Amino acid sequence: MCVDCDYPTLLRTAGLSPTCNRLAVLAVLTRSAAPLTTREVLDSLDASAGAAMNRVTVYRILELLAHKGVLTRLACPDRVDRYCLGVSPLHPSHAHFYCQRCGNMRCLQPDSVRLETDQDASLGQVEAAQVLLAGTCSICLSRRQ
Numbered sequence: 001m002c003v004d005c006d007y008p009t010l011l012r013t014a015g016l017s018p019t020c021n022r023l024a025v026l027a028v029l030t031r032s033a034a035p036l037t038t039r040e041v042l043d044s045l046d047a048s049a050g051a052a053m054n055r056v057t058v059y060r061i062l063e064l065l066a067h068k069g070v071l072t073r074l075a076c077p078d079r080v081d082r083y084c085l086g087v088s089p090l091h092p093s094h095a096h097f098y099c100q101r102c103g104n105m106r107c108l109q110p111d112s113v114r115l116e117t118d119q120d121a122s123l124g125q126v127e128a129a130q131v132l133l134a135g136t137c138s139i140c141l142s143r144r145q
Contacts, residue, residue, distance in 0.1 A: 005030050015070040021053055025061045026070070034106045035074050035082035035096060038062060077134055078103055095131035101140040108133070
């Protein structure tokens with residue numbers, strides 16, 4: 001979640017115009033504590049007054065923002081991509097936990113999973129990494145008992 005985001009500056013820094021639709025999509029994603037699917041973004045936009053967009057428009061905005069690095073697209077085991085704010089000083093890199101039972105995903109604290117940054121020089125330069133832990137969430141575990 002990014003409370004103090006300056007969405008127009010974030011978009012301009014990525015070389016994009018701050019259109020009303022892009023700003024609305026960013027607002028939905030940054031208010032969420034978890035990465036969202038395209039459907040969840042669309043549903044949130046439909047719930048807010050005056051922000052109705054069709055599915056194709058939302059999909060194109062998400063793809064563009066991910067391509068420009070404003071958002072991160074997370075490939076999940078259920079084959080449904082989820083989106084969250086890209087890595088920036090206001091939104092540090094962090095791992096995600098995906099529940100294989102209920103399909104919920106949540107962000108983990110940046111220090112909860114550490115990635116060794118020593119790289120094999122033969123790889124080249126690593127510019128991005130995604131860490132996704134999959135298992136059963138505590139809510140689903142409690143339902144089994």
